[in-house]
Each structure stands twice: as structure tokens, then as C-alpha cells.
Amino acid sequence: MIKCPYCQTPMQLPDPVKLNVTTYTKTQFVATPCCKRGISVHNVPRVLVRPHPTEAREDNWGSEVVASTANDITFREDQYC
Ligand SMILES: [Zn+2]
Numbered sequence: 402m403i404k405c406p407y408c409q410t411p412m413q414l415p416d417p418v419k420l421n422v423t424t425y426t427k428t429q430f431v432a433t434p435c436c437k438r439g440i441s442v443h444n445v446p447r448v449l450v451r452p453h454p455t456e457a458r459e460d461n462w463g464s465e466v467v468a469s470t471a472n473d474i475t476f477r478e479d480q481y482c
Contacts, residue, residue, distance in 0.1 A: 410435035418442055450480045 402411045410433075418429050419442075426444040433440055452474045460466050 405433045405435050405438075406440060407433065407438045408436045414442060447481045450482065452477075 403414070404410065405412050412434055414431070418431055421427065422429050422442050422444045426446075428444070429442045431440055431442055432438065452469075452471075454469045454471050454473065455466060456468050457466050458468065
């Protein structure tokens, strides 16, 4: 749950705001429901990197891939950047 940056009251963003920000990636200016102060709501894309065991010999970009299985994975945590 996010909190108001002014008064720390837990708040939920209205669904239309969240949908607009995530769909159109445009920052929205919104009044907080608790104290009616202004906040900006930003879309922050993340990139997830995880192992992809495969028998394929070529990736989506045409580069060579060495075939691998789940047993070849030595680091199992998902990584976000
Ligand atoms: Zn507030």
C-alpha cells in the first residue's frame, strides 16, 4: 500500500489513474484523496532478467545460443533492472 507523501495516510490510486499511467506511460497529476495535495504518478518500466533454458541455437537477435537445461542454472533469483 502506498502512503501519501504529505500526511502518510495509506491511499489507493484510482483505477483510471493507474490504467492511464500504465497504458499510455504518461505521468498523471492527481490530488491525494486524503489531504487534496498534488502528486505525480509515473510509469516506471522494469526489465526482468531470468534464465531461459533452451535447445534453441539462436536468440531473437540472431546471436548464437548454447543449449542449456534447468540443471545448468547456478543463480536462481529473478533480477530486475
Ligand atoms: Zn495526505
